[in-house]
Amino acid sequence: MGLRTPPVVVAHWLTRGHCTLIRNNWHLLPYEQLLELIGWPAKKLEFALLEEDFLWIKLGKLKPQAEPLRFTPLTPDQVRQTAALRRVARTHFPAGRTARHTEPPFAFYDAFCKPVMRRPPAQRGGPFDLRLIFSYSAVYGDSLLHPELDPYPDGLLARMAEMGVNAVWLPGHLYLMTPWKPDPALSKGWQTRLKNLDLLAKRVARHGMGLYLYLNEPRAIPTSSKTFDVHPEWKGIDYPDLGVRGLCTSNPAVLDLVRDATAGLFRAAPDLAGVFTINMSEWPTHCASRGRKADCPHCANRPTEELIADVVRATADGAHSVKPDARVIVWTWSWHPDWQHQAIDLLPTTVDLMSTSEKGLASRTAGVEVTVGDYSISRVGPSQWSLDMWEHARRRGMRVVAKVMFNSSWELSAVPYLPVVDLVEEHLTKLRKAGATGLMLSWTNGSYPGGNLDLIDKSAADVAVERYGAKAAPQVRKAWSAFSRAFREYPFSVGVVYNAPHNCGPMNLLYATPTGYASTMVQGLPYDNLKGWRNVYPEDVFEDQFRKLSVGWKRGLALLEKAARLVPKAKRANYTELDRMARAAYCHFRSAYLQIVFVRTRDGKLPEKARNAKLVRVLNEEIELAKTLHGLVLQDSRIGFEAANHYSYTANDLKEKVLNCESLREVFGKR
Known part of the structure; x- marks a missing residue:
């Protein structure tokens, strides 16, 4: 088939890419062989499925049955089939085995690990005294137990400091970082974690930044624990x-x-700057956290806001008993309008209140009304909901923080940043007017130390000149505006951003007949579940919005191309990066549109000849998108990567998509 023998495998795949390996082999290998592939004991995989940012849910909460793989010699017919596959692959990828990555996977991480000369942190003005962000390259799981998985290499910290970032965060589970007396096995390694927390906090502080832990407590623990x-x-x-x-x-x-x-935590790591908490939803915690308070005889008649305030007060009291100036940030994620203001009144005034800026925004797209929850760049905050929450908190003497997404979101997480500069600048202008004193700049996605983050302290006009030169800047800004206009067409809803195929893009395979599988969240497994993809949008509206988005984005690419000859040689690398990000984003958006068209046409009622002709046209364009994205992946190791989900695809996944489309062309082209 033209595969390289022996294969060239980047060692980071087993330590920093296991989510990709697990996801790509979820349907292919039985559980035992999956463990063998990644070299893990069963307990480690069980922990990862439950604790690594909902990996089990992203895989659909089921393990498809798969027969063990066994080597057998090829039959003569299989030899012919393999030769045919090789010919097809060579047709589309003539370089074959000689095609190599200009940048191998994870090269960006290796670059962050190179020694750097530490500079004084950037002195940035403006109203935002907190600029908190996640690591672009961290393994989301138990990195404090394994310091070799360094979530914040010095090169990354230096780059963040240059961008004006002054705080970084990691997820933490209290039961893993404290001696759990009822069941010591549950907290095995807690001393190591605290030691590494201290070392990391000190190293972050040397770069002029503070380390924060994300706490979702008291975290539910395995039912099998002896604790109970x-x-x-x-x-x-x-x-x-x-x-x-x-x-x-x-x-x-x-x-x-x-x-x-x-x-x-603060006793063991004196340089720990603070914590932020989520007290509703996410992982189960207190008895009201997942809406099942009535099932607890002790909590059923207690107000939810009181249960939240109890946990916040315990957290703040613990932090401030050791470090009075520790910053404790309470995120209002999933708070309910019935009690959210009462909850603010019950909080200690020593904590900060953080609300998702765009939460509660009313969005109307092609007649479909949606209320924005989170993870949106296309819908510009802040909402009246957040403004009211912040004003209430300020009246009580509390500082307020805006949770935002400026570089990327689940609207598209497979590129480090989306060049929708107008939308980000508009959002920042509104936040300054609203009086937000701090910014949480990302979730696990959107944390690239570059892209749109310069806009926090600089105008779009100044950024364009600084990066691309005075002659090219006006044309680049026209492209940015076109991308921003196109992105407003995104058919936003939380269901869409979680389940539609845009984050996998051309990698997602197409099927001649319905699979029956439900799509899974974010960079999971979209399958062909159009009903799950579109959420509240009618099929025709959903299709048309991705069409408008991709067509508008393509106009932006044409405008950007006109800027190329105007960029001075010294700034060509900046232009090349922007061009790659914009083209990769187009591949994703356009492929999402084509996949919608494919499923609707496959399952629709067109006459067979017209249906097949339309499907073949879709397949032809999907092939070209997969090949384009394949070329970009070989050039830039950041494309396709996101910290919590690792790579959405590999170069070989995109080759497989081409073979998949060619196979379907045979099916529909001959009917």
Whole structure:
């Protein structure tokens, strides 16, 4: 088939790309062989599926049955089929085995690991005293137990400091960082984690930044834990589908545990700058966190806002008992209008209130009304909901923080940044007017130390001149405006950003007949589940919005191309990067449109001849998109990568898509 023998495998795949390996082989290998492939014991994979940012949910909460792979010699017919596949592959990829990555996967991480000369942190003005961001290259899981997985190499920290970032964060679980007396096995390695937390906090501080932990507490623990035998009175809500049980915070001992464990973090790591918390949804925590308060006899009649305030107070008391100036940020994610203002009134005034800037925005797209929740760049905040929350908090003397997405979001996470500069500049202008004093600049996605982050302190006009030169700047800004206009056509809803195929783009395979599988969230497995993709949008509207988006984006590419000859030689690298990001984004948006067309046409009622002709046209364009993206992937190791999900695709995945489309051309071209 033209595969390289022996294969060239980047070692980082096993340490920093395991989500990609697991996802790509989820349908191919039985569980035992999957463990063999990644070299993990079963317990480690079980932990990753549950604790690595909902990996189990991203895989559909099911493991498809697969027969063990066994080597057998090829039959004569299989030899002919293999030769045919090789010919098709060579037709589209004539370089064959000699085609190599200009930048191999994870090259960006290796660059961050190179020694750097530490400079004083950038002195940035403006109203935002907090600029908090996640690592672009971290492994989302238990990185404090494995310091060799360094989530923040010095080169990355230096780059962030240059961009004016002054705070970075990591997820943390208290039961992994404190001696868990009822079940010591649960917290095995806690001393190592605290030691590495201290070392990391010190190193971050040397770059003029602060380290924060994200806490979602008291975190539900495995139902099988001995904890509930020793302390049955701690039992909270049971979640059998996740194999965990919560801890009931109506029991004072559980709040003491949160308080003492939080204090232990700051005692062990004096340079730890603070924490931020999510107290509703996400992973199960207190008995109201997932809307099942009525199932707990102790919490059923207690106000939800009171349960939240109890946990926040325990967290803040623990932090401030050791470090009075520690910053404790309470994120209002998933707070309900019925009690959100009462919750603010119950919070200690020593904490900051953080709200997602765009939460609650009313969006109307082609007649479809949606209320924005999170993860949006295309819908520009802040919303009236957030403005009201911040104003309430300020009246109580609290600082307010805006959670934003400026570089990328789940609207498209496979590129480091989207060049929708007009939208970001508009958002920042509104946030300054709103009086936000801090910014959380990303979730796990959107954390690239570059792209649109310069706009926090500089105008778009100044950034364009600085990066591309005075002659090219006006033309680049026209392209930015075209991309921004096109992106406003994105058919936003949380269901779309989670389940549609845009984050996988041309990598997502097409099927001659319906698979019956449900699409899974973000960079998971979209399959061909159009109903899951479109969420609240009618099929025709959903298709047309991605058409408008991709057509408008292509206009931006044409405008950007006109700037190329105007860019001085010294700034060509900046232009090349922008061009790659914009073209990669187009491949994703256009492919999402084509996949919608394919499924609608395949399952529609067109006469067979017209249907097949339309499907072949879609397949032809999908082939070209996959080949274009393949070329970009070989040139730039950042394309396709996101910290929590790793690579959405490999170069070989895109080759497979071409073979997939060629196979379907045979099917539909002959009918």
